[in-house]
Amino acid sequence: MLLYTTLSYLLSIPGILVYFFFIRKKSTPVHRQRFLYFVLAMSLSLPALFLYVFPNVQPATFKAMVAQQPSLSDEVQVCYNQAIAQEDFCQCDELKQESMILYKRYNLYETAIDYKFYLQIILGTTALCIFVWLVFRCFFLVRLIRNSKQELKWIDGKPYYLLYDENNEILAASFRLWKRYIVWRPALDQLPENEQQAILYHEIAHIENKDTWQQIGMSLLQIFWFLNPVYYTIRKELHLLDEFLADAFAATKTGSERTYAALLIRLKEQQQFGLLQLFGAHPFKSRILQLAQPTTTNHRSLLPTIIVLCAMFFIGFETTPVLTGQSRDFFEYELVQQEHLKTGKTYFCKTCLYKQAGEECVE
Secondary structure, X not given: OHHHHHHHHHHXXXXXXXXXXXXXXXXXXXXXXXHHHHHHHHHHHHHHHHHHHOOOOOOHHHHHHHHOOHHHHHHHHHXXXXXXXXXXXXXXXXXXXXXXXXXXXXXXXXXXXXXXXXHHHHHHHXXXXXXXXXXXXXXXXXXXXXHXXXXXXXXXXXXXXXXXXXXXXXXXXXXXXXXXXXXXXXXXXXXXXXXXXXXXXXXHHHHHOOHHHHHHHHHHHHHHHOOOHHHHHHHHHHHHHHHHHHXXXXXXXHOOHHHHHHHHHHHHHHOOOOHHHHOOOOOHHHHHHXXXXXXXXXXXXXXXXXXXXXXXXXXXXXXXXXXXXXXXXXXXXXXXXXXXXXXXXXXXXXXXXXXXXOOOOOO
């Protein structure tokens, strides 16, 4: 799992870089969203392929390093001669020199072993907290459904349930579980009919675009990717694109981007957001600019996709052997260290150590 997660982290980097250099300023929100989905899909699927192709490949750099240390080979030869002279050294029918493994203290591995347990506890606890938070959010939605007054409203031939809850500070929101729900503050009923329709269509767009399932999927991904900074960039971009698409749908239904943009500004002012804050770093600025100057042409070039795939395959082919080799070396070091602490010996049969650990030894 650690190798898979590490590879997925590495493969996501070229995807987000290509997105910002070639896609973000040149494509429509729909194409940008699809490209980010493609990056996620490749980052999560290709590591399994690379680990299948390179399950136990020894990196060439490691082989070269061993070849440049003849003294180490001499020491292995001495230990091998001593081992074959011992009748009870190992359980193999025939001890091979290639199976000899020596214990040489390596401070980096020693430190990693010392803190391995605590690191596992920290990572496991963090992942569990993220999962519990997701469950709590889902529970909150279920509780909101049960405690709110519901009103069935048919819009464009589809049923939507408006949830009225005076205790909820949400102005308007939407989600889809087993039904389509729109959280609706009673204060919104005081708006003109056309403005109410604009807000409704914005929330309907979120429902029909399946944004709820996207958010649940991204929350599940966070359990494994919470240390990956690319994840938070992609999540932020997807959230902004969701708003772009919902705004565009509502503006199309109401017939005027200018009118809809004015409505957004007025609603934000009522929520006590200062205009300076709105048009600073707040994402609301991007939404208004997108409505004022929407991207009308889609950048359909295959070049960004080809670049991403080539970069991912290059990274995969170059790093997977190194990662698998390092992982195997660390695993062997743990076995040897444990046996050294128990017996005090400094040389062992690797095949027997693997058998004791219930693993298959690959020469």
